Amino acid sequence: MSLLLLDSYNSRIVLISTMLLGMASGIVGLFTLLRRRSLIGDCVAHASLPGICTAFLMSHTRDFFVLSLGAIFSGLLSAWLVSALCARTKIKEDAATALALSTFFAGGLALSKMIQTSPIGNKAGIESYIFGNASTIIQQDLYVVVGVSLFCISVIGLMFKEFVILCFDQNFGASQGFSPLLLDLILMTILCFCTAAGLPAVGAVLIVALLIIPPASARLWTDNIRYMAALSALFGMLSALIGTAISALMPSSPSFSGLPTGPLIVLTAASFFIVSLLFGTSHGLLHRLNTKGGMR
Amino acid sequence: MNDLGLAPEELWVIATCMVCGLACAIPGVFLMLSRSSLLADGIAHATLAGIGMAFLIFKSRNPALLAGGAFCAGLITVFLIVGIQKTRVLKSDTALGVVFTSLFALGVVIISTVAHDVDLDPGCVLYGLAEFIPFDSRNIYGIEVPKAFLSLTTVLCATVIGYTLFWKELVITTFDPVVAKIQGVPALAVRLIFLVSVTITVVVSFEVVGSILVVALLVAPAIGASMLSRSLIGITLLSGFLAVVAAPIGYLSALHTNTPVASMMGITLGIMCALAITLAPSRGLVSLAIRRALLRLRITEDDILGILFRWHETSSKIPTIPIKPTFIKSALQSKTPASIALRTLQWKGSILVARDSSLRLTEQGLVEAKALIRSHRLWETYLAKHLGLAPDHLHEPSERTEHYIGRALARDIAEEVASDTDPHGRDIPS
Amino acid sequence: MQPTAIEVHDLCVTYDQKPVLWDIDLTVSSGSLTAIVGPNGAGKSTLLKAAMGLLQPTSGYVSIFDSTAKRAVRSIGYVPQRESVDWDFPISVEEVVLMGRYGRLGLFRRPSKYDRKIVAECLDKVQMTEYAKRQISQLSGGQQQRIFIARALAQQPDIYLMDEPFAGIDAATENTIVDILKGLQKDGKTIVAVHHDLQTIPSYFDSVILLNLRLIACGKVQDVFTAENLQKTFGGRLTILDQVTEAVRTGQQRHTQDSETEVKG
Numbered sequence: 005m006s007l008l009l010l011d012s013y014n015s016r017i018v019l020i021s022t023m024l025l026g027m028a029s030g031i032v033g034l035f036t037l038l039r040r041r042s043l044i045g046d047c048v049a050h051a052s053l054p055g056i057c058t059a060f061l062m063s064h065t066r067d068f069f070v071l072s073l074g075a076i077f078s079g080l081l082s083a084w085l086v087s088a089l090c091a092r093t094k095i096k097e098d099a100a101t102a103l104a105l106s107t108f109f110a111g112g113l114a115l116s117k118m119i120q121t122s123p124i125g126n127k128a129g130i131e132s133y134i135f136g137n138a139s140t141i142i143q144q145d146l147y148v149v150v151g152v153s154l155f156c157i158s159v160i161g162l163m164f165k166e167f168v169i170l171c172f173d174q175n176f177g178a179s180q181g182f183s184p185l186l187l188d189l190i191l192m193t194i195l196c197f198c199t200a201a202g203l204p205a206v207g208a209v210l211i212v213a214l215l216i217i218p219p220a221s222a223r224l225w226t227d228n229i230r231y232m233a234a235l236s237a238l239f240g241m242l243s244a245l246i247g248t249a250i251s252a253l254m255p256s257s258p259s260f261s262g263l264p265t266g267p268l269i270v271l272t273a274a275s276f277f278i279v280s281l282l283f284g285t286s287h288g289l290l291h292r293l294n295t296k297g298g299m300r
Numbered sequence: 301m302n303d304l305g306l307a308p309e310e311l312w313v314i315a316t317c318m319v320c321g322l323a324c325a326i327p328g329v330f331l332m333l334s335r336s337s338l339l340a341d342g343i344a345h346a347t348l349a350g351i352g353m354a355f356l357i358f359k360s361r362n363p364a365l366l367a368g369g370a371f372c373a374g375l376i377t378v379f380l381i382v383g384i385q386k387t388r389v390l391k392s393d394t395a396l397g398v399v400f401t402s403l404f405a406l407g408v409v410i411i412s413t414v415a416h417d418v419d420l421d422p423g424c425v426l427y428g429l430a431e432f433i434p435f436d437s438r439n440i441y442g443i444e445v446p447k448a449f450l451s452l453t454t455v456l457c458a459t460v461i462g463y464t465l466f467w468k469e470l471v472i473t474t475f476d477p478v479v480a481k482i483q484g485v486p487a488l489a490v491r492l493i494f495l496v497s498v499t500i501t502v503v504v505s506f507e508v509v510g511s512i513l514v515v516a517l518l519v520a521p522a523i524g525a526s527m528l529s530r531s532l533i534g535i536t537l538l539s540g541f542l543a544v545v546a547a548p549i550g551y552l553s554a555l556h557t558n559t560p561v562a563s564m565m566g567i568t569l570g571i572m573c574a575l576a577i578t579l580a581p582s583r584g585l586v587s588l589a590i591r592r593a594l595l596r597l598r599i600t601e602d603d604i605l606g607i608l609f610r611w612h613e614t615s616s617k618i619p620t621i622p623i624k625p626t627f628i629k630s631a632l633q634s635k636t637p638a639s640i641a642l643r644t645l646q647w648k649g650s651i652l653v654a655r656d657s658s659l660r661l662t663e664q665g666l667v668e669a670k671a672l673i674r675s676h677r678l679w680e681t682y683l684a685k686h687l688g689l690a691p692d693h694l695h696e697p698s699e700r701t702e703h704y705i706g707r708a709l710a711r712d713i714a715e716e717v718a719s720d721t722d723p724h725g726r727d728i729p730s
Numbered sequence: 731m732q733p734t735a736i737e738v739h740d741l742c743v744t745y746d747q748k749p750v751l752w753d754i755d756l757t758v759s760s761g762s763l764t765a766i767v768g769p770n771g772a773g774k775s776t777l778l779k780a781a782m783g784l785l786q787p788t789s790g791y792v793s794i795f796d797s798t799a800k801r802a803v804r805s806i807g808y809v810p811q812r813e814s815v816d817w818d819f820p821i822s823v824e825e826v827v828l829m830g831r832y833g834r835l836g837l838f839r840r841p842s843k844y845d846r847k848i849v850a851e852c853l854d855k856v857q858m859t860e861y862a863k864r865q866i867s868q869l870s871g872g873q874q875q876r877i878f879i880a881r882a883l884a885q886q887p888d889i890y891l892m893d894e895p896f897a898g899i900d901a902a903t904e905n906t907i908v909d910i911l912k913g914l915q916k917d918g919k920t921i922v923a924v925h926h927d928l929q930t931i932p933s934y935f936d937s938v939i940l941l942n943l944r945l946i947a948c949g950k951v952q953d954v955f956t957a958e959n960l961q962k963t964f965g966g967r968l969t970i971l972d973q974v975t976e977a978v979r980t981g982q983q984r985h986t987q988d989s990e991t992e993v994k995g
Contacts, residue, residue: 037394038819038820040391040393042393042394042397043338043393043396043397045397046338046341046397050512089577092585093527093577093583093585094526094583095523095526095577096332096335096337098335098336098337098338099332099335099337099519099522099523100523101337101338102337102338102340102341102515102518102519103337103516103519103520103523103570103573105341105512105515106341106512106513106515106516106519106520106566106570107516107520107566107567107569107570107573108570109512109513109563109566110512110513110516110562110563110564110565110566110567110570111563111566111567111570112563113426113427113513113559113560113562113563113566114554114557114559114560114563114564114567117427117558117559117560117563118557118558118559121558134426135408162837162838163837163838165829165832165835165840165841166832166837168821168825168829169829169832171819172815172816172819172821172826172829173810173814173815173829175779175784175808175810175814176808176810176829176881177829177832178782178784179782179784179806179808179833180804180829180832180833180885181804181833182832182833209404209426209512210401210404210405210408212397212401213397213398213401213402213405216394216397216398216401217397217398217401217402220390220394220395220397220398223389223390223820224387224389224390226820227820227821227822227865227867228820228821228822228865229819229820229821229825232820263409263412263413264408264409264412266405266408267404267405267406267408267409267412268405268409270401270402270404270405271402271405271406271409273402274398274401274402274405274406277398277402281384281387284387286389287387287388287389287390288387289383289386289387292386292387388818389818389820595982679974682970683753686970686971687752687753687944687945687971688945689753689755690755693740693753693755696740696789697740697742697752697753697789700742700788700789701974701978703981704974704977704978704981704982705974705977706977709970709973709974709977712970712973713970713974716970
């Protein structure tokens, strides 16, 4: 079976790109998790849908590079809206996030339905950005995904210590000359990049899972932030690999269109999480039971 | 029957959406107030797994069974979140994110695998099936009533009754759970029952509006209403009103653009919120901006009055030289253009502009200026006396504060400092 | 007369339209060990944050060795309140202290051997060497405070600003910290710390800033740490000042925010 998968050049590329994406989102998600902004990723991801649709309606191309620009733009817009609402009005962060998330997504759904019923050609696959479908990915998409993933990983790699200080003690960071505002902006921007890159394979609804579940699993195994980053990247990569493989290997028939890739990747990540939650060597539930019994 | 030329089926769709919006809007207010709007998002996503599981186990599309499954999934979500937080290192938002995405993914996978057996597919999970509401109906006394309408009406009635009966318990638990407990209100139970009611509402609304847009129905009316009203009752009623109004607007715009009703309803609510946030009479962004500009204008006016008064004060000793607007403009460092402030002062009758464009205080302007200078000098005296500030540090703070010291406060300060002159030796006008 | 390390000129700070510091004017001379004393809500932490340029003052300025606070910020070692961070954060003691080197490193650069050597020395100074590899959640309150101080030491600054370094710690840690502070003073460093325990002020510090929304007094302990000044600091608040504070807040709020609290009458 796995031979089949690695047979064609294209499926190999698909696998490599989703694995890279899993790594990138695992690492980026680590910092949004430590910054306690996990769920802003949900908002950004849902909000990327109207961006994609608008970009398509304006450009009439399916070129993923163009579409992801739209996704990044509307994702950033939603993140900005949330923080502006919190700063300027008395609306609390959770309500602002939920509001932006649901209304942007409503807009995205309406636009995608319009595209489906419109006479514009070359529209196949726009809908697959909702749940992700690795089989509709074409080669040019892959270059974008690979490029963006590598970019996100290298930004985090270069600015690792700055992000650590931002998440741990932003006041101290500011007192050392690291502007929390600027760092937050960079973090949000690469979050949007990562989300956009995840759209073809995982889709707008579930990409946030790749930003939350791998780092959350990694947190249960270690207290060292570097190991955590590595582990989170590994979990993300493996989830992407296994999920994509299952989706590709599933037989599809005329009555059964196959399983969407996104949910399968997320389920794989979730199983890693369950294992981590139980057996995690630092904070897993069994470990906690043991130490409690031993100490108290 | 109607001017819009809508068929009875379409009216039923609108009516169902109205009931659905109303049923969501009421719990939405308390979700917003207890800062758990995103929990609703989580529950809404997670119910999909329950629906899928129920279908897998019972092999039936019986709505009661599916709703039961969804309800269980909602509860499991809440418990899982609590369990994950037990690890201490994963906070509530992370726990929520892990649980709901996993359950949603599970739901999508189940529904995709069984999709060829049922007319359920991941798409309708997102869009809802508002358009198809009338096709599944029951005959009641000769009228074909859609089942979705019936179930939503039941939920709405239960919600209204429940919230009316337990209003005060709900309010105190939401506002201050600790005090609630001290007063003997079972805060935890109230909170749980509240979450259960939210779950039921979500499950029943799910079929009409889809899993993600139900969040819009829960959150948006409450946010919009909270911009327009301050009282809890007012917010609740208003949010219900917004939801009810959004239903026909959403339906008609969906009809015209050929888009799903649910997403158009979500967009309508989003636009309503945006309008409320920007245009709300007392707390909207526009009115805040206007009031900020008015404050700046008033401060500039005060400053002009101050300049004129001080000019009069000194020129009584030396021959009068007329003061010109250009001088005022150069003396002011305010953001509001001096010309506007000069015009409003003239219009109010506080200053007179002579033919040679020189400026003079009127009787009324003199009174106003005196009050202002009094505040300024009193505060300077106070700062010097009680805060021990050096004489060259007095003017700036007083310049900022003088605008806010009213007559009553000035009298109090005057009593406190008991002096006729300020630290610079100038008279404090009375 | 010692040269001036920190000069605060006419500083006013407003939080949510409410003035929390009124026209503070003071100087801290170089090489002094100064306590900031005042009741809760007197603006002590605010003064520290404003001194580092973390808060935008409504008026006035702070200069550090004759340059602006923003530019001089790296010559300041800041010890925040312990509660200000998440102690479950997944890093080790050593890494927290290493953060003190980040400001000097600048963007993209990674800490060198030399940096690690300094970190080891600082950990030694606070007697935490054996805990270097520990995760920070396993530390006691006193140990947490020690590593925060070690982090500031690792910055090798000329000025130390500490927010309640003695709050909630054990006696041994308190002695260690006092020794460190005295040692720093001997090396010519300037230290300003928010302090609560009035009894220990004369023995721990040589200068004191008495603060309660406004500056009550500032100077050598023997000169200004008097019963009369303490009465002014902790005794009755100035009702007029409070009233005016409230008037400014509501006056601006009526224009810039919705006015939940209208002044009556």
